[in-house]
Amino acid sequence: MISIPQPHPEELFHTPSILGFCVAKDESRIAVATNFSGRYDAWGIDLDCAFPYRLTNEGQVPHAMHFDPQNRYFLVAFDRDGDENAQLYLAPSRGGPKQPLRTHAGRRFMFSTVSKDGNRIYYSSDKDEPQFLCGYVFDLETGEERVLYRGEGGPTVLAAVSDDESSWVTYTAFANTYQIAHLHRDGARTSLTPDPSTPHVVASASFVGDDVVFATDYLADELYVASFHPKTGSFERVWAPENGSVAHLAVHRDSETAYAVVMRGVIDELYRVDLRTGRAEKLDAPCDVIGQLEVGDSGRVYLLGASDVHPGNVWLRDLDGTWRALTNVRPMGFSPEDFVRAEVVHLPSFDGLELEALPFRAKPEVANGYTIVWPHGGPQAAERKGFRKLFQYWLLHGYHVFAPNFRGSTGYGSRFEKMVERDWGEGPRKDMIASIEWLLSQGLAERGKLFLVGGSYGGYMTLLLHGRHAEYFRACVDIFGPSNLLTFAKSVPDFWKPIMKRWLGDPDDPADRERLIQDSPITYLDGMTKPMLVIQGANDPRVVKAESDQIVQALRDKGRDVEYIVFDDEGHGFMKLENEIEAYRRTVEFLDRHRQDEKP
């Protein structure tokens, strides 16, 4: 009798996203970075009344947030329209207009922490050492900045500072899979792991008294919890998950407890680790993937968690083990049942390597028989069981979605992740083809009814697959993907450059150069015969606009059908609601136009 209309799929994009949060020292409130009003800003949420109030009114993405422990200020970092040059500002503790704290045109500030009294701010920046970075402390009382260290060997960021500010930990990266850490103490610099020349990763470092607790995959394939004792100089393996890799670690110093997010393929698990005994206990979590994890002084745990049918929300785990949502983000007009859950499948690739993949099947009542193949970005990242507005938007429009975690994806160990290094275009590409063939063989998609859409590395893979395997696809959408690895390698941010050789290859090295040409989409222009849509943000510092410009121009010179959309106020991602909606509305219009049945 009462007929209630279904919302338009586009309404999904109006669902706020929470990018991150911080917890006040006294745990009376949190701040969340969210686009509640269509633009990103920092909003405060009191724990006793979750109705949020504005802390900033900038309409930009807060890249770091921190409440002064003495409640005099709220520290926040903003870039400008996606340029990723985060600058540090102070706003009043209750929120208000921002005042520049540390700014430098064209450079960025990576906030680390503040002193216990809130009077000194610790951060790294590329302003003095564009490639290797420096670490700094800024004294709010004197207004003076002091250099803590200059980066060495690779981009070096400040990871943690001891309570007495006499010691700190830095990470130096040579690749995403090779990041070492040093303890700086009494003028000396000591590796946290026994042999920094063996490739491994150190992450999530915290001080526990004098000791440093961290996650590492030193001499292992997956990250585990370890500690370093400066007095004895000893490295100790504390706890390793039976299965999976420690992706985040949050330490409660008083109880010498660590909370660990363990990544197992497409899902996360939460553990509590007793640092004294090395024993761990699995905790229930209110979500499938955990984006951020914090522990308060009280021992309460805070996380940002989502699942495939539930948007990301901030949750609080009380001392009695009960979870309480501090936010209530929900897509207007949709219930979880309106969304498609991610299936998880395993398939053998061309060389027998097992791949995990997520096929999403559009509901029968709307399914149009077409499938969007989605190579994810990164490439050292993965599609997981989080809430994907874009996927659900496509699914509501009737498209199936298929997201294979090709070699190089995270969540499957270090060996697997390294497979994409210096091999961007061969193994992963063949994984994509093997995955597509598997999908077709299972009857989950129909040959001739495939589309290809990807962003960033996924945009690169889209271009490459289009150039070399156009026969599979009806049309392709490239979202800020590198088109030419020779130019791409030289156009990334300065502090990425030291890791490019190990990650991608060096265009100035003749041996690498040939492979980079072979793996560049622009080498395969002749093969790119299908209609294409290219979308780019003008301020993108990772994949610069010239990458999209050149492939669009080259294809247009050949008379190909290429639609090109540039957003002037976006970077590597669409952070303004109206742009996000336009980008994805036009993507669906483009796909709809290129379906066999020519439906509008």
Added chain:
Amino acid sequence: MISIPQPHPEELFHTPSILGFCVAKDESRIAVATNFSGRYDAWGIDLDCAFPYRLTNEGQVPHAMHFDPQNRYFLVAFDRDGDENAQLYLAPSRGGPKQPLRTHAGRRFMFSTVSKDGNRIYYSSDKDEPQFLCGYVFDLETGEERVLYRGEGGPTVLAAVSDDESSWVTYTAFANTYQIAHLHRDGARTSLTPDPSTPHVVASASFVGDDVVFATDYLADELYVASFHPKTGSFERVWAPENGSVAHLAVHRDSETAYAVVMRGVIDELYRVDLRTGRAEKLDAPCDVIGQLEVGDSGRVYLLGASDVHPGNVWLRDLDGTWRALTNVRPMGFSPEDFVRAEVVHLPSFDGLELEALPFRAKPEVANGYTIVWPHGGPQAAERKGFRKLFQYWLLHGYHVFAPNFRGSTGYGSRFEKMVERDWGEGPRKDMIASIEWLLSQGLAERGKLFLVGGSYGGYMTLLLHGRHAEYFRACVDIFGPSNLLTFAKSVPDFWKPIMKRWLGDPDDPADRERLIQDSPITYLDGMTKPMLVIQGANDPRVVKAESDQIVQALRDKGRDVEYIVFDDEGHGFMKLENEIEAYRRTVEFLDRHRQDEKP
């Protein structure tokens, strides 16, 4: 050491406003009408997590909101850009796209209630009887609308419907101070008060079983709680506050308890009244003024309350008497200490009548020595101890504000309120002058440093004072004020017309006509020698744009200095953030420009 910037006064307007709320039958959530994202919409708030979620995405003001008791729909009324022609829509219960339920171009629907099962919607409308209105029930199962009654004698709205839907109560208005009520039952129509021909008001009617409980000032100067028993036909006085008038009444049927908001001049008090014994108890309230009051089936009380330095928030009074805020609206960057509290003074008018007035003194560190005199709108309304963004904005800019509650204001009894009827321009105008003279005599303002700003009736009073007493003011701002009572009387909404004679006067009656001319600002063009700013919403149905157009044109024809701003997408009030900011920014720029010291 850490210098935190003060927010710009304009930031105040970004503070969300809550216009109203509704409570779900099961009390698991509420809906609020708020401009959280810069535009008005309905937002849901679960009682166990106050983080709001969108129920609508219209960017318009929700004029009525109701959750289906069976959780199938959310009923909401929207007008369009301030035209006040509220149309009824259904959205999904969780929020989502709206579907027209009852719409009629150029006419309005006044939602009353829904049946206990949610299947029938009760409302009144001017669509069939433009002046007197009709009451209707719409059956969601059959899609049929039935006329319950046709209005008689005056605009007649549907006030309440009995649980079994066999009886209903209507209000018929002859003036703001003369509104009678009838019980419709078994085909008969009975006045709730013994003598409907004696002018009085009936309001806040509810059924308690067969009986009707309501507030009335029948044979009294202030409203008290009364009841009507249809079986005996008897009217009973239940409880009268010692001091003050019952402004809202919310009834808990099971316990036969009424919660009463008692208006005492510029503040409200909250009482619990036992309807069986007629005994009442004063309850503490978390605010000074109460905008809305509801009682849930559980007996919990919900109100929308504010004070002079605290914006309006929704509060829940639990059964144990404790109050909990369900919303946490706060002005970004400001603390209550940054605002100016309303002082409350009493002064004798020209004829000895005591007037209450609110002088707000700008803080010494910003005070510029100038005072804005503010005649309020209505005129049967009042300035009270609520949160006034506009006043605080002016105060932060250094202007003192002075708001006298001239004769005709509400909160001082029926006799006082009636003093403005058929006397818009004489008594109240002299009250304004007497109040200004008092202010000057007290040394609270300086002669030669007064500005005059008002909206609606306050705009009319601004124009009239400008025309007749320009010597007091440096410059004047008229916000949608009637300029010509002859044209105004004929341009109001149809269903206002029956009350115009008693309220204002009849331009077609020669006796009234002369007075209306004498009280019309446009009669005093020659006196309007000071600079003027006029602001108007193009869709204003109460004071139509022609009222502002004609005075602006007439003054410009005389070569006077008049600035005129029209907002195309606003009605009688600025409901879009960017318009509100522009209107008041330009007001301050205008006042600043006309200060003696010529500061920018």
